[in-house]
Amino acid sequence: MKVIDTIIADVKIIEPAVFGDERGFFMETWSQQKFEELVTGKPTKFVQDNHSKSKKGILRGLHYQTKNTQGKLVRVVSGEVFDVAVDIRKGSPTFGQWVGVYLSAENKRQLWVPEGFAHGFYVTSEEAEFVYKCTDYYNPKAELSIAWNDSDIGIKWPISNTPLLSEKDKFGIKIIDMVGLI
Numbered sequence: 711m712k713v714i715d716t717i718i719a720d721v722k723i724i725e726p727a728v729f730g731d732e733r734g735f736f737m738e739t740w741s742q743q744k745f746e747e748l749v750t751g752k753p754t755k756f757v758q759d760n761h762s763k764s765k766k767g768i769l770r771g772l773h774y775q776t777k778n779t780q781g782k783l784v785r786v787v788s789g790e791v792f793d794v795a796v797d798i799r800k801g802s803p804t805f806g807q808w809v810g811v812y813l814s815a816e817n818k819r820q821l822w823v824p825e826g827f828a829h830g831f832y833v834t835s836e837e838a839e840f841v842y843k844c845t846d847y848y849n850p851k852a853e854l855s856i857a858w859n860d861s862d863i864g865i866k867w868p869i870s871n872t873p874l875l876s877e878k879d880k881f882g883i884k885i886i887d888m889v890g891l892i
Contacts, residue, residue, distance in 0.1 A: 711738070713748045716809040721795045721827065722749050723811055724783075724820040737818060739785070740843070749822050754781065756843040763788075764833045764840065769858050769873035771830015772796055772882065777852035779825040781845035789838030790814035791831040792868050796856065798885065799826035806885055808865050813840075828856050832867050857882035 714723040726737045746754055764770065772794065784793060796808045812834070813819050823829045831840065855878045858867070862885050867873070 711741070711744055711748060716811075718795070718797055718804045718807055718809050720822075720824045721797075721809045722822040724749065724822060726818055726820070728818055739820075740783075745783075750824075754845060756783070756845055758844040758847055759841065760844065760848075761839065761841045763837060764791075765837050765874075766833050766835060767869075767871070767874050769830065769832045769867070769869075769875055769879065771879065772828040772856040772858060773830060774798060774828040774854050774856065774888075775846075775849050775852045776854060778846040778849040780848075781825045782823040782829055782842045783820055784813065784823060784829070784831075784840065784842040785818070785820040786813045786815055787839045787841055788815050789833065789835035790816070791833050791835075791838050791840060793821050793831040794829070794865055794867075795821065795823040796828040796830075796863055796865070796885070797826070798828050798856075798888065802826070806863055808863055810865065810867075828854075830858060832869060832873060834868060853878075854888060855879050855882040856888060857884055860884050862886055 712725040728737045794810045797804045
């Protein structure tokens with residue numbers, strides 16, 4: 711496994727070793743020991759796995775839980791997305807900064823989004839299946855949605871039209887308005 715640093719030290723891109731031939735390929739998608747040694751440097755426990763399928767033009771996020779904050783190890787098993795992590799940790803020198811990376815079934819990359827980050831993705835292929843491990847359980851009562859187009863964050867999404875959004879994402883708050891909530 712290869713771990714690639716991003717502009718925010720705690721967010722990591724992970725490239726698994728892929729062994730392929732004319733029959734197909736094999737890759738190890740998860741190893742507790744390697745993950746803790748190479749990515750987090752500390753014990754990390756995952757308690758929930760999720761799988762979503764979305765069509766082209768759908769944007770999910772930017773999501774964050776004020777309780778049961780989640781670290782997420784994300785990857786795409788079909789299609790491609792532009793995946794984003796936004797630092798919303800109080801007092802962080804990179805507060806409000808973001809990392810964006812293309813994840814696809816082809817490049818097999820994963821992104822580690824630690825606790826304290828809002829997360830979202832935009833589907834760039836005809837459809838995409840997105841899977842991720844979480845360090846805490848989903849708590850819908852504590853979930854916030856930050857506006858995907860918040861000018862204070864300035865994410866450069868690879869889109870030309872307004873994306874398809876869920877009702878909660880249509881009414882996402884600005885990062886400046888959530889400071890007292892986190």
